[in-house]
Amino acid sequence: MTDNTAAVAAKAPAAKGGGKGLTIAIGACAVLAVLGIILWVVQLSGGMVQTAMRNLDSWGLYITMFMFFVGLSAGGLIISSVPKAFGIKGFGGISKIAVMTSIACTVGAIAFVVVDLGQPVRLWELFAYSNLGSPLMWDIIVLGTYLILSCVYLWAMLQHERGKVSATALRVISVIALVVAVLVHTVTAWIFGLQQSHEMWHTALLGPWFVSSALVCGTGLVMVVALALRATGYLKLDQAYLVKLAKLLGAFLLVDLYFFGCDLLTEAFPAAGGVAIVEMLTSGPLAPFFWGEIVLSVLAAVICFVPSLRTNPLMALAGVAAILAILCKRVQLLVGGFQVPNIEWPAIMTPSTITNWQGNLEQAYQGMVYWPAPIEFGVTLGVLGLVALIFLLGIKMLPLKPAPGEDE
Amino acid sequence: MTHYGFVIDSKSCISCHSCAVACKVENNLPDSIWWNRILTDGGPNMDTPAGTYPNLTIRNIPMGCQHCENPACVKVCPVGATYQDPETGVVRQDYDKCIGCRMCMSACPYTGVRSFNWEEPQYAIGQPMGSLDIPQHQKQVVEKCTMCWHRLAQGEKPACIEPCPARIRFWGDFDDPSSEVSQLIREREYMQLLPEQGTRPSVYYLV
Structure with missing residues (x-):
């Protein structure tokens, strides 16, 4: 308790300018979260018919964002646990803040499923009735474990600083956290990748690919957050650490693009069913998201690798570009999975059949088979508010600043 | 053991939708929900042929739940709301258990056989129709063909069999070699939908 007060007191001078701004931001996020909950109640009481999801495109923005936030949660935990687990030099004093981003994003991922x-x-x-054979059940178990573990890990780091948790114990926790982090992305991929019914999803590559995509957007997020918090004066961070983060981000981006290339070639080469998937991505309805991902990824990678471009604003841009690139990937995966049906023979069309049900099936698949309805954007914004609220409350209430002289 | 399933002589289907309507009435299906639909293998619209006159082709495929022996939906349901009846092989759905995650809809390769009640079920007619023994339809749960489980329990055939004016729908036990359905697939040429998916459907189409 006294430690806590001391930490708050210590941070007060630095946060003088941001103190009020932080409170306002917390208030704004809380309002957003409450609005989101209201819209969610509206969605449930009036029925999910208010969303754009229908029988032939039965998942939408929420599951896209679920995938995306599971990925975002990766960066923080991995950035802070890898150096500890392997006993190598870390990224300065950002590890606690990084884990805080993981916690907030994991809560967001769970909220999007709910x-x-x-x-x-x-x-x-x-x-009560768990079907332990269902990949969705695996994910619920792993995601829950991951959230608890992230909290335990953050707690252990804080206790370690007070000398209450030994370095060995912290290292053990960080190793476990790292393993669960890799699992959580793989198992999330399996929700999609184990379904033989969607050609686009049904690939063994999806697991490792989800890990690499998670590393891209997660590292991007940590970079943006670190730059932002340094700009507000919340923490001091040596430029060398940011450069190190940027280089890491560049490497992750290349791995992710490499997987992308491997997957595209494997789909296209037999010149069979997979060609439809490749055409849908490169020149079909999902082309903006396909090329969006590639352009953003390359842009971010160039900034990360060219020393003279690694200025603060450009590094922030690289982080944002990396995050958006992975968001594009998630849209491709989710909508793309429904864009190519197994059975295209026309039958009776009702308002429950598909988003654009008024024409025939061919017309329904002409553009993107699914585009979110306003209420889905509203609820999503609410969950984003909740995520930001949790993170900012962490910044305000927990001693997440680097410990004096902390250099890992 | 019993293995119930359907044989449909798709060569003779005239796309009159009698079976689909019988299903809709018997199961008191809410508006815009069809468990059994007649698919047209032909032009871009329902009941239109492919090609240009006079070289036209059309084939009608009545399609509902395929009651697979290796059902993709059952494996992925996190709470076991969709399950395979061990006695008959019928793939069943428990509305009371369904959490509405729609994992089964995504896993099922047979596009559109599962439907979700996107709103409070509404009915064109103010009073319930069909059987009194069917479970109440619920908002925001997944449903599909039950093979008329309530009728099977009373020793009757599914409601879609008898109204067919062309008498092309057959139902029975594939494990009984003397059953009509067993004989049909022994003697006639047949196809199954999406065999490459490995789901081993219990619906055979005579071709």
Whole structure:
């Protein structure tokens, strides 16, 4: 308790300018989160017919964002646990803040699954009637473990600073956290990748690919957050650490693009069913997201690798570009999975069949088969508010600043 | 053991939709929900042929849940709301258990056989129709063909069999070699939908 007060007192001078701004930001995020909850209640009471999801495109923005936020949660935990687990030099004093981003993003990922459910009051059944053979069940278990572990890890780091948790114990926790972090991305990929019914998803590469995409957007997020917090004076961070982060981000981007290339070639080469997937991505309805991902990834990688470009604003741009690139990837995966149906024979069309149901099936698949309805954007914004709220509350209430002289 | 399933002589289907309507009435299906639909293998619209006159082709495929022996939906349901009846092989759905995650809809390769009640079920007619023994439809859960489980329990055939004016729908036990369906697939040429998916559907189409 006294330590806590001391930490707060220590941070007060530095945060003088940001103190009020932080409170306002917390308030704004809370308002957003509450609005999101109201919209969610509207969605449930009026029915999910208000969303754009339909029988032939039965998942939408929420599951896209679920994938995306699972990925975002990676960076923080991995950035701070890898150096500890392997006993190598880390990234300065940002490890606690990095883990805080992981916690906030994991809560966001769980929230996105919850708002997607038709019967959220039956959530308890997941624990009462668990079908342990379902990849979705695996993910719920791993994601829950991951959230708890991230909190334990943050707590252990804070206790370690007070000399209450030994370095060995911290190292053990960081190793476990790292393993679970890799698992959480792989298992999330399996929700999609183990379905033989969607050619685009059904590839063994999806697991490792989710890990690499998670590393890209997660590292991007940590970089942006670190730059922002340094700009507000919340923490001091040597430029060398940011450059190191940028180089790491560049490497992750290349791995991710490499997987992308491997997957595209494997889909296209037999000149069979996979060609439809490649055409949908490169020149079809999902082309903006396909080329968006590639352009943003290359842009971010160039900034990360060219020393003279590694200025603060450009590094922030690289971080944002990396995050958006992976968001584009998530849209491709989610919508793309539904864009190419197994059975295209026309039948009766009703408002429940597909988003654009008024014409025939061919017309429904002409553009993107799914585009979110306003209420989905609203609920999503609410969850984003919740994520930011959790992070900012962490910044305000927890002693997340680097310990004096902390250099890992 | 019993293995219930359908044989449909798709060569003779005239796309009259009688089976689809019988299903809709018997199961009191809400508006815009069809568990059994007649697919047109032909032109871009329902009941239109492919090609140009006089070289036209059309084939009608009535399609509902395929009651697969290796169902993709059952494996992925996190709470076991969709499950395979061990006695009959029928793939069943428990509305009370369904959490509405729609994992089964995504996993099922047979596009569109599973439907979700996107809103509170509404009915064109103010009073319930069909059987009194069917479970109440619920908002925001997944549903699909039950093979008329309530009728099977009373020793009757599914509701889609008898209304067919061309008598092309057959239902029975594939494990009984003397059953009509077993004989049909022994003697006639047949196809199954998406065999490459490995789901081993219990619906055979005579060709």
